[in-house]
Amino acid sequence: MTRQDPIQVPQDDTALVSFWNEVLAPKFIRYRHVLVGGLSRHSAEVMPALGVRPGERVLDVGCGFGDTAIALARRVGPAGHVTGVDCCDAFLGLAAADAAEQGIANLEFVRGDAEKGLAPGAHDFVFSRFGTMFFANPVAGLRSMRRALKPGGRMAHIVWRCRGDNPWLDAPHRVVRQFLPAPGADARTCGPGPFSMADEARTRAQMEAAGFEDIAFRRFDAKVLVGRGIADAIAFQLALGPAGETFREAGSLAEDRRAEIEAALAVLFAASETTAEGLWMDSSSWLITARAPSA
Numbered sequence: 001m002t003r004q005d006p007i008q009v010p011q012d013d014t015a016l017v018s019f020w021n022e023v024l025a026p027k028f029i030r031y032r033h034v035l036v037g038g039l040s041r042h043s044a045e046v047m048p049a050l051g052v053r054p055g056e057r058v059l060d061v062g063c064g065f066g067d068t069a070i071a072l073a074r075r076v077g078p079a080g081h082v083t084g085v086d087c088c089d090a091f092l093g094l095a096a097a098d099a100a101e102q103g104i105a106n107l108e109f110v111r112g113d114a115e116k117g118l119a120p121g122a123h124d125f126v127f128s129r130f131g132t133m134f135f136a137n138p139v140a141g142l143r144s145m146r147r148a149l150k151p152g153g154r155m156a157h158i159v160w161r162c163r164g165d166n167p168w169l170d171a172p173h174r175v176v177r178q179f180l181p182a183p184g185a186d187a188r189t190c191g192p193g194p195f196s197m198a199d200e201a202r203t204r205a206q207m208e209a210a211g212f213e214d215i216a217f218r219r220f221d222a223k224v225l226v227g228r229g230i231a232d233a234i235a236f237q238l239a240l241g242p243a244g245e246t247f248r249e250a251g252s253l254a255e256d257r258r259a260e261i262e263a264a265l266a267v268l269f270a271a272s273e274t275t276a277e278g279l280w281m282d283s284s285s286w287l288i289t290a291r292a293p294s295a
């Protein structure tokens with residue numbers, strides 16, 4: 001069942017959830033083509049190996065535009081069911097519209113904050129593609145994902161590896177930092193951010209603290225789309241990611257130096273791989289798999 005009702009906005013959103021809805025969601029929607037092109041390679045390759053079976057109940061946490069939830073719904077088939085959860089109203093509306101257009105009936109989209117708790121105990125599999133890195137309290141969010149599993153249920157989440165292996169985000173950020181200061185301590189941010197689960201030992205410790213077992217890390221490298229052309233890539237980087245955050249937080253100083261920053265970014269992107277679809281740069285993620293304890 002896809003969600004048709006207007007989505008109710010709870011009054012008790014955390015600052016992080018408000019920030020996602022007010023600041024990031026409109027930018028994510030504007031650059032949906034880059035994000036879907038950038039992120040989908042990191043799940044398309046690994047999805048078949050996750051072992052999601054027909055008839056299973058699956059939760060997709062931080063489901064965004066819903067493309068992984070739709071792919072999972074196809075895998076579990078009509079006897080199974082998928083729930084996509086996200087804290088952003090605008091994403092859920094687009095995801096539900098896509099699912100309806102594709103005639104996917106075993107899927108619903110629900111607004112929720114994973115850190116505050118997900119429906120406990122009902123799922124065989126919990127998945128997240130690039131959603132967990134933004135939890136203000138990662139252990140709380142991961143624990144709520146573990147509690148959403150049946151005893152012995154499986155989870156998989158995909159997170160970015162280190163900055164150095166993700167030049168698609170790191171190189172533009174370095175360029176912008178040549179011109180602008182780092183965001184201050186009170187900056188409005190998306191939470192710990194895209195590289196917050198890059199460190200294997202720390203993330204493993206967070207997952208163990210959240211109650212997971214059989215934790216395994218697998219590296220996956222892929223080129224990701226950074227824009228349809230140089231102007232699109234520059235606009236994307238100045239809107240989102242670490243470069244975008246630095247630019248946004250610098251306010252009028254950023255606008256004063258916009259021309260210089262755009263010229264420097266143009267030089268960077270001119271050196272990237274170009275196809276008919278656009279510009280591509282290297283990226284690297286972890287596929288992290290684990291299991292809830294058996295009863």
Ligand SMILES: C[S@@+](CC[C@H](N)C(=O)[O-])C[C@H]1O[C@@H](n2cnc3c(N)ncnc32)[C@H](O)[C@@H]1O
Nearest residue numbers: 062063064086087088113114115129130131134
């Ligand atoms: C980088 S986007 C990834 C979206 C999608 N999974 C994808 O791969 O295209 C991160 C997503 O996590 C969601 N998110 C962040 N914190 C969340 C929370 N505490 N609970 C639920 N969703 C959250 C955001 O709204 C956003 O859709």
